[in-house]
Amino acid sequence: MKYMLLIYGDENAWTQSEREDCYEESSQLVQQLRASGQYLSSSPLHSVETATSVRVRDGKKLVTDGPFAETREQLGGYYLIDAENLDEAIAIAERIPAARKGTVEIRPIVKLLSLPSDQ
């Protein structure tokens, strides 16, 4: 079963050195998850200030600056993992360093037969 772990938090709550420590610790976690066969992909995201939103309405494209929703917590990164069940996914989520500052939202992935199955 695949789960997407979405990492939310206040981007401004991190100092540069904290961020680097977090990347370092996350890389180690990725190595461990890869070794246990639970890793699919993961990455931090650039600041929400770099976000661009695209909408298509009545066949017309609308491009705007910024994220879709204004919230105090922003999406800052993600892990795509393979876990047996929700308890296993929770056990992985609690090892993500950003969980100590922000929130990790666990979303089960919908299995679509029409999608290529290499992931």
Add this chain to the structure above:
Amino acid sequence: MMNENIAYPIHKQVDDLYRSESRRVFATLIRLLGDFDRAEEALHEAFAVAIEQWSRDGLPANPQSWLVSVGRFRAIDNIRRRTRFDASLAELAQQFDLTETAQIDEDVEDDRLRLIFTCCHPALSPEAQVALTLREVCGLTTEEIANAFLIAPSTLAQRIVRAKAKIRDARIPYQVPSIADLPERLDTVLQVIYLVFNEGYAASSGEVLTRTDLSTEAIRLGRLVMELLPDAEVMGLLALMLLQESRRTARTSSTGDLILLEDQDRSRWNQDYISEGKALILRSLSSEKFGSYTLQAVIAAVHSEAASAAATDWAQIVALYDVLFQMERSPIVGLNRAVAVAMRDGALTGLQQIDAILAQGDLSGYHLAHAARADLCRRLGRTADARASYQQALALVKQEPERRFLEKRLHELG
């Protein structure tokens, strides 16, 4: 053959079995079939076959495992039949068919524990945990649960459907948590049980003070968890519920009005519940792993030993609240402690403490905090202060018998 059972016909025996065993059979079927709805369907089919077959052949040697086995075969059959329309089910049917008989019988006792932990999974909302536990573990109907919580049956049904969908889609496992997670997960289970008990013991809103069915169900659940997992806090919670339940008939008048602890006829307290509660407390305390439920039970036990409110060992009660406050740091514990201090040291000291707690703001919306303040002011003869606090409590209270009680007290101030 048939004549032997004439006095006690088969359908009656099946009814009894349904009452006593259906939840156990259901729990095992969930493990074997991996899905609540499939297990529910299999359970009903198994009982339908039982009525037909047992009236002809008599009761099997082990009705419980007979029901599990028939339910499982019926479910596999059903899946096979649907396989013609849905290829993904074929794999599933084969997988179930390969389950060894040994696996079917293993851990049957643990199945009920698995079911409780799944229903009380922290990934479900507390409302959903309560509804699912009462529906799936206790076997209450949707209507019964909706009536007990004063909500529309359709709302409750939807809550249960959503929770089951989450269990399926997010794959909430059907298992007893790992040792590392057990204390935290057990805590959620105990919270659900105590929530059910409290709704039955001191309904948060509505016309009546107590709803016996919910408290009875909570105690039954407490006994079940206790049987499967005799942890110190499980004993503590069960003891606490029994000790509170012992006062049920004494705390409501014949007209449905609230009677305070100090005014209760203590000869009406249920001594069987009290001694069972006390025995559980001793077991919990001797394990030295007890927590806040056990401490609250000890406080209830101290009350149970006193012949009257005045004869109560208030010094001991204050000391117990001190330990509890160290553990929980909850303003409600602080409030209860202040009330006990008022009994030990006089109303003025208690009032000063309640005012300090109210000044912190956390309890300003809690009607019992204002009611406690009003009572102490009343005892001190501060009529205007008492009136203001009763009015504040009345503005916040949601339950009819408590409202009548507060109005009566306000009226008595003149």
